[in-house]
Each structure stands twice: as C-alpha cells, then as structure tokens.
Amino acid sequence: MVALPNFSAAAGLVVKAEGSWQKGKVETDAKRLATEKALHSAVEKAIRLILGEQEKEKVKKFLEDQVYGADPMKYVLNYRILSAGWITHFDTLDRTEDADSTQPFGIEKYHVWIEATIDEQTLREDLRELIPPEKRLITEVLVVILGLEDYGTFESIKNSIEELSLVREVSYDSFSSVKTTLKVAVFGSGHDLYEKLREKDTSLIIIPAGLQKVIITPDRGY
Template sequence: MKALILAILFVVSTVLPAFTGVAGATMAVKAEGASNRTNDATEEKRIAIDKALKNAVTEALHAVVKAEGLALDKSLADKEILSSPRSYILNYKVVSEGWVTHMGPTPSIVDSIPTERDAGGVELYHVWIEASIDDGAIRASLGRVMAGPALSDVFITVLDVTEYQAFSALLASLRRIALLNGLTYGSFQRGRVTLKARSAAGLQALSDRISKEAPAGYLVLSGGSSTIVIKADH
C-alpha cells in the first residue's frame, strides 16, 4: 500500500500540472488537397499539400467534436484551430499526386477556381496524403475554444481507487475530455484524491461526459455546486 501511495503521489504531482491533452495520442487520417495551375510546379504542390493538411486536421477536429457531443461554430473553428493546421500535424506522407481534369463541378478540396473555364474542363493538381494528427493538441485547443471567457472552477473527487493502474486509467480518461481545462492535483488522502479543473460546461453536462469516458466500474455523481464525485463501484 505504501508503494501505491507513493506511486499515485508521483503521478499527481508530476503529470497533472503539465496536462494539456492526451500525451502521445495520435489520429491517422487520409486526406486530399488540390491546387489550380500556377505554372510553378513547386508552388502547385505546396498549395495542394497545405490544403490536404488542413482537410486532415478538419476531419480530426470533426471526429473529436462528435465524440465530445459538442456544437462548434465553424467561423470560430476556422479562426482558432484551422488557421494553423500544421501545428497539429505530427508527420505525413504523400501517397499519390498528379493532374486531374474536372469536367463538372470543381470539388471543395480547392479554395478557388478560375473565373473562366473552357470546354476541356478545369485541371487541378491533386495530392493525396496520410497524416498523423496530434489528438491531444486538438482536444486542448478545442477545450480553450469552447471554454471562452466564462470559466468556472470544477473539483473532481476520486474515492476508493486504491490500485495504481486503475487510477492511471481513470486519469487518462479525464484527459480525453476537451471541456476540462487545466486539470491539476488538488489534494491527496488515502482513498481520496481531489483534482481541480476549469470548465465552461455545466456540472451535469460534465458529469454525463465523464460517465461516458471513464472506464467501467465507476459511479459519477454530483457532489455540490462545483464538485463531481467519481467513486469506485466495488
């Protein structure tokens, strides 16, 4: 038991204060981008890749928003997250590229199309990529965007979790919740750990989200106006 207590103290004192997302979590995404003809092959490829990377981050963002059950304003997402998509890209590779002639409507993967188009259609330089997205960074940015200026303190009391692995798994699940900002260690007693975070979401919405994300075997209860209790259901 002494070793367990020391292990938990180490986790909450070193991992939680640095919390910004899900460390090491990645999301694999396939995406496509395109560029108009510019008579500069290097520039055409750069534009197409930039568009593909933005599309990859957009897809990853939509996946997180859906998982969190959120409604995200598109203009806010464009301004705060999608304006710098490369900051969320861990790595990528081009799997295919080349010119494609479009006879019908031009696909949305290109930002603009020539004002004039002849009977031969419009040629676009396409790039197909596979990208690894920083899931933790996406969630951290989403949490900041959704929080806005109206943040309130939330206290999460964890009861009767005495196994180190179970405690670590529970922490990992809390890190995946974008609406919890700045998760830190509050206090520690035997069988009782208090965590502190800030959120713009209501307590009931947070409780419901934690219930969905936490591993099996926990009861999630409201403990007051600003407290959520997570209790091991032995």
C-alpha cells in the same frame, strides 16, 4: 513541403485526407497549396472525430479561428503522401485568378492524397472548452497538497475536488502533514482541473504544474 516528425505528444490520430488546387502560372504553387489543403482537411477530420458530427457550428468556428489561415503543421505530427497528380476536370468552369488560361478544355487541378498523424493531445487541449465532458479523455492528475495543519482542511479540499463535474474518481497516493498527494481521474487534463477548482474555491492557492499535476496550498492570509 517536408514534414518532420514531432515527438512532443505521446499519441496521435491517423486520418486520410485529400487536397487539390487549380493549376496556375507556377506549377509548384499548386502542389504546395494542394498539400496544405490536404493537411487542413486532415485536421478537420480529427476535430470531427473528437467532437462528433452534432457539434457542426462549434467545429466551423474553431476551423475558421484556429485552423484555416494558420500553419496546418501545428497539429500534424507527420504525414505521408499516398498519391498525387494532375487531373483535368471537365465538369466545372470555375477558375482562380492565377489559373492557366492557355488550357481551353477543362480545368487542370493537382490532387494530393495523404495519411496524416494528428497530435491529439495538443488538439484536445485547444478544443477543451468545446468538448462535452463525456467525450473527454480520462486523465490521471496528481494533486499535491502542501502545508496541511489539520484533517478538517484536508477534507474540505478533497470535497471541493470531488464536487467538480469533470472529476470521475479521487484516491489516496500518500498522506502526511507536510505533503499529501491525491490521484484524481478527470475528464480532460490537469489544466481543466486547475481552472475549475480555482473558480470553485478561492480560499486555496492553486498552482498548475503541467498537464497532469496541480499543487494546492491553503491560503492562510499571510
């Protein structure tokens, strides 16, 4: 398996992991499957770093639904193999259906040790509903308010934003009747802000514009 770097995310978590697979009739299958297990293990380690050990049930469900059985490279920016090779295990009698039955003593497994860089931004985005607010990354989101007709409407929108639990701070960037821009520090992303604000204030037309930008227009009913 060749891992090509993925430059779509700015930051990554570097973790080390191990994977192994029992020797079967086709040697290359064991090497490929051991590498995939190591990659899955690396993603699992990154998830535990983000969520913490106390969220074991949430981690287990996410792994079952989103990680195991899926392409592990979804969350892996790149990886390198630190070490790899065959090891004979004499302390187990477990055999897979594809195991090499010609080896009478012990079970031979291919082990891979890797160092992987995990796409933290993508992983956090998929985990956003599971991450407690205090563990979320603080992101500065640009909120663009269009079509303001009076200061009272602006104050109402600003108050709606400030009352959200994921909002840490709101500051002015620019102010005019045509376009007003706020800088909003949130625990999470612009998508999180969009979802929460849409639930809270149905009098606004809210448009997501990426992970770090939200556009708001008062709904005037015409």
